[in-house]
Amino acid sequence: MNVVVLERLTKQYKTGGGINNVSFSIKKGETCGLLGFRGSGKTTVMKIMAGLTRADSGRTSIFGKDPGKNPERVLGKMGCLIEKPGGYPYLTAIQNLEIIRKLYPGCPRAATEYVLEQVGLAAYQNVRVGTYTPAMKQRLGLAMAILPEPELLILDEPFRGLAAEEKNALYGIIRNQQKKERTIVISSTLFREIDLLCTNALVMRNGTVTGKADARDAADMYGGFEAYCVSRTDAGKKAVPCTG
């Protein structure tokens, strides 16, 4: 069953950037890596999926509905970490999470403590978020995204700026979500993350999709996602951001 179907999405910003004719689908339980250099259009695609911006043309279907037209039918099933992690800086982690929890009537109080434990912030739950390091804010952003147990997780460059051990902690959280058969979309400029975590990879360049493959095809044809992704970018001609 397809959770995400995007057909011929186009969006042009006044500055000239944007996305052009983007089409792909993601099945339930897949972890799809959206890989591309800076400015290739990853965030724009994710914002359209999350109903945060509208495409100029094309069709967006998430759980069979357009999030721009039916936000109440879609957004409750979706957890997003897009661009900078949120949270009110003058509130503690637990206060921030409680605000979100109350938006979901079925979400028990214990869920707040559980996700704080999961993301390794339990010891800092009563500390104001404004004092957190970028990595802690990133983990809080993830906690906010997974708190209501969403069926679809959209994570825009969740590893950006994190040290190796901080990334490892995040890998663990994402793997836990995979065990629960969540559908996950992760954008990254790094091949390594896609290799480690994803069942499928989708490569973007200059606002268009230049390749789509699942792990088996990428392994059969190229020996893995990394070589596959390189083959679908102009990475050979540029400096390649290929290490974590």
Ligand SMILES: Nc1ncnc2c1ncn2[C@@H]1O[C@H](COP(=O)(O)OP(=O)(O)OP(=O)(O)O)[C@@H](O)[C@H]1O
């Ligand atoms: N709000 C905006 N207004 C004008 N131009 C934009 C806006 N958002 C994105 N763009 C432009 O659209 C193109 C795609 O940007 P987008 O942020 O979607 O790419 P990205 O792959 O997520 O890159 P990054 O990793 O830098 O966020 C870029 O040329 C960018 O400058």
